[in-house]
Structure formats: structure tokens, C-alpha cells
Amino acid sequence: MAKRHYIPVTADVPGADSKNTCALIRRVVRTALAAEGVTAPCEVDVLLTDDENIHQINLDMRDVDRATDVLSFPEFDLQPGELPTEEDADPGTGLVPLGDMVISVEHVAAQAREYGHSRQRELAYLVTHSVLHLLGYDHLDEGPQKQQMRAREEAILAELGITRED
Secondary structure, three states: OOOOOEOOEEEOOOOOOOHHHHHHHHHHHHHHHHHOOOOOOEEEEEEEEOHHHHHHHHHHHHOOOOOOOEEEEEOOOOOOOOOOOHHHOOOOOOOEEEEEEEEEHHHHHHHHHHHOOOHHHHHHHHHHHHHHHHOOOOOOOOOHHHHHHHHHHHHHHHHOOOOOOO
């Protein structure tokens, strides 16, 4: 049997890591990795938190003094389309440590209301967005990089059957 991805989900907000939420996060991460052609078994650590804690993490790690919706901390400096390999795996676990994502559940709820869709859709979008960051995608410019990342996000969400109306 092939090794599977390991996706631990923890929360420092009571109730944020419900069985359904964790299952959705894991399904989105696995689908995004498969859509990007990642075949090596990977580890992606996910923290669900609130605005106060993500604000502090953003300040400590990025020197940005505000809350945000999602933070991604890649283990590798990849370019879009460049994939980690089994040679990148941790010898102790056999898993490629892709990195960490931190998601504000308060931002998930607020943005779902703002955009008029479900919290599940917003969470799936942010998880997809973060996985793409872990794989080297970026959107700092308003040009081709951002367009490429947005196209991949939409393709992955479509593969999951998640639309803007959800």
C-alpha cells in the first residue's frame, strides 16, 4: 500500500477542529497536491486559530501588524510546477515536510458572509490557496503570477465540486 499524505489539523479555538472541518481540510489538501502532480507522500500541518493569534503570528513571523485570513510557511523554495521528491523526505518519517498553514476561523466566517457563500467554500478556497503557496505559487504582482495562481485555485475547487455559489 502506498504511503499517504499526513495532514494533522489542530485548533486553538474551541470547536474549530470538528470532524467535518478536518475531513474537508484533508480532502482539499490531498486534491490540491494530486492536481499539482505531487506523488511523494507529504506532511502539511494545519492550525485553525482566531484573528488575535493569527495577528500575533503574522507580526512575529512576517513583521506585519494585522490579522489575515491565511498564512503559509513553505519548507522549500519551490517554483510553480517544481515538485518535491521523495529525496526531500524526512528520513525518520518518510514524508516530505511541505510546510505549515495557519487559518483564521474568524476570517473564514467574515469572508464567507462578505462574498455570499458558505464557510466550507471559503475554507476550501483558503486551504487550496495555502497549498499552492507551499508549492511555490505567489500572487505578489497583479500580473501573470497572480493569474496563474487564481487559475489553479479555480481548477482545484472545480475538481472538488466546490463553486462560488456553494
